[in-house]
Amino acid sequence: MRIVRELEALERELREASAEAASAFGDGEVFVEPYVENGRHVEVQLLCDAHGTVWALGTRDCSLQRRHQKVIEEAPAPGLPAALEASLLDTAVRAAKSVGYVGAGTVEFLVADGPEGPGSAPRVHFLEMNTRLQVEHPVTEEVYGVDLVALQLAVAEGRALPPEPPARRGHAVEARLYAEDPARDWAPQTGVLHRFETPAGVRVDTGYASGDAIGVHYDPMLAKVIVHAGTREEALRKLAHTLERAVVHGPATNRDLLVASLRHPEFAGPDALDTGFYDRNLAALTAPAPGGEFAAVAAALAGASAATGRFGGGWRNVRSQDETRTYGGHEVRYRPARGGGHEVTSPQGVRVVAAAPDRVSLEVAGVVRHFDVTAYEDTVHAGAHRLTVRPRFTDPADLQEPGSLLAPMPGTVVRVADGLAVGDRVTAGQPLLWLEAMKMEHRVIAPASGTLTALHAAPGRQVEVGALLAVVQTEAQEEVPA
Structure with a gap:
């Protein structure tokens, strides 16, 4: 379904609705109704x-x-x-x-x-x-x-x-x-x-x-x-x-x-x-649920408790130096405590009551909170919070040049804008290509006006989340001296 508020958008929206319907149901017929x-x-x-x-x-x-x-x-x-x-x-x-x-x-x-x-x-x-x-x-x-x-x-x-x-x-x-x-x-x-x-x-x-x-x-x-x-x-x-x-x-x-x-x-x-x-x-x-910073502490301490070997969760030449872990936007700093376990230095005001690989109890402002923790490859579930693990070091393969357009979801490239080619000038908001997956079609648009310097998408190509689809060098980037 498409909402058309401006007459000049009608032709494009009809075309997109028909293509999406044909892909999902094998029938591209479109009905026009009052919204x-x-x-x-x-x-x-x-x-x-x-x-x-x-x-x-x-x-x-x-x-x-x-x-x-x-x-x-x-x-x-x-x-x-x-x-x-x-x-x-x-x-x-x-x-x-x-x-x-x-x-x-x-x-x-x-x-x-x-x-x-x-x-x-x-x-x-x-x-x-x-x-x-x-x-x-x-x-x-x-x-x-x-x-x-x-x-x-x-x-x-x-x-x-x-x-x-x-x-x-x-x-x-x-x-x-x-x-x-x-x-x-x-x-x-x-x-x-x-x-x-x-x-x-x-x-x-x-x-x-x-x-x-x-x-x-x-x-x-x-x-x-x-x-x-x-x-x-x-x-x-x-x-x-x-x-x-x-x-x-x-x-x-x-x-x-x-x-x-x-x-x-x-x-x-x-x-x-x-x-x-x-x-x-x-x-x-969709605002982040409160308590995410404490869930991140629980995730870090559960990981430290699960670590084996003489140096625990990470090597330190000076054992009093903080260890750092980051989950989403929450950075956690902790260090070994005297008598065993760990103490949290950031966020402040957190006392570790108990920590095991699958369950952590923290005291915050006089209230004890319990977190059941389960870790997977790149996510940790701590209580009701789902946390994305941010690696300590950036993989060079993950670095992208400015203006890179990445696939927001896994799916299939169903079409590319007519006549679009590397070297073309594009304007902010201009649709460049369309992805289809799970009964949804998603438009990938130019984030700003500039020049299309790379196009890796082609109709029928299967892509994963984060795959590089195109690169738009913005006008601001073009003005920077080489």
């Missing part, structure tokens, strides 16, 4: 048999989205006026009956403010009908106590549904756990899912297990985590707590974003639900 700014995405679950019975199994709200794909869904849709809810259910049923539909299906709507603005009668836009089960169907199952898959098979066998569906009970919320980095434009991630565990007693629909590899050929969703409770407030709290306690070791995921979203005061208020939530709040939701 509803900050509407609510509400849908109705239907189940229809061949004998004329149509069940409308309530509403779902799917307004929290990124890249126009759903992230958090819930049933029933909260805060809908009774008359509006009844109208949506009736419209969905009439749509299914008008075509003699049989099977499970979902009728989707966008609900927006009326012409008079906020507070006026809402305006409802029909989106589509999905003639299948949706990814979010488990929240309806939890609220109505049914198995939609089994019922769909029964309908396909010709069996009749009871005249009325079961009564609705409570509230259910589902979060989609993705292997992606929300802070980097939702870039999908690949690699080994070293460890994946969720608390017992919660429904988790997944095809992944500890040790599985996350590849580039499918959507980056790892799991759906679903909870049911008596009220919406209880369900949001329960799901946030469940995700917070989950163990997800491997590539970056949206787990922390999900927890922060579920606890955000704007999301907790049903009147504020709309598809613009992440446009307004993403920067705050």
Whole structure:
């Protein structure tokens, strides 16, 4: 999907949308529709048999989205006026009956403010009908106590549904756990899912297990985590707590974003639900979680505890000299302590209570914090923090000349800008090439105006994260005397 706000961008966006659709679905047909700014995405679950019975199994709200794909869904849709809810259910049923539909299906709507603005009668836009089960169907199952898959098979066998569906009970919320980095434009991630565990007693629909590899050929969703409770407030709290306690070791995921979203005061208020939530709040939701510096201390001390040999974690001619480790943006300095163990010199105010290769306890401002630590090749998981290990010395192979454009995600180069060649002048923001992976297409643009001095991308080329795609020598660099 593409939003076109300027007419001159229409041709380019049509071309890109068509190419992405053809790559993902084998069909490049494009539909043009009005864009509803900050509407609510509400849908109705239907189940229809061949004998004329149509069940409308309530509403779902799917307004929290990124890249126009759903992230958090819930049933029933909260805060809908009774008359509006009844109208949506009736419209969905009439749509299914008008075509003699049989099977499970979902009728989707966008609900927006009326012409008079906020507070006026809402305006409802029909989106589509999905003639299948949706990814979010488990929240309806939890609220109505049914198995939609089994019922769909029964309908396909010709069996009749009871005249009325079961009564609705409570509230259910589902979060989609993705292997992606929300802070980097939702870039999908690949690699080994070293460890994946969720608390017992919660429904988790997944095809992944500890040790599985996350590849580039499918959507980056790892799991759906679903909870049911008596009220919406209880369900949001329960799901946030469940995700917070989950163990997800491997590539970056949206787990922390999900927890922060579920606890955000704007999301907790049903009147504020709309598809613009992440446009307004993403920067705050992806800010580094507090306590990262202490997690880095735990990672460093766990590594020092695991080191063997006379010199421990690193050789020092003067043993009183600090050892230094860096994790992401956190530098940790420590030294051997008298009587064994280590003392932390930076950050200050940290006392080591206990340190082992897999668990470290620190006292900070009178409070003892415990960190379970697991180290992998280039990452360390300390408590709820995922830390990237920065090497003590830079590998010369990792050095890149200024203006280098690196692949933000693993994938395939699907096309290069028409006629683009080394030596061409490019302008800031100009699209140079396109990468495709995991149902997403990513534009690589010129970061500044200048000259294209290298182009290593070609259609069909497979690239890994960080692969050099092109080099743009900026105008400022061109002005520097040789």
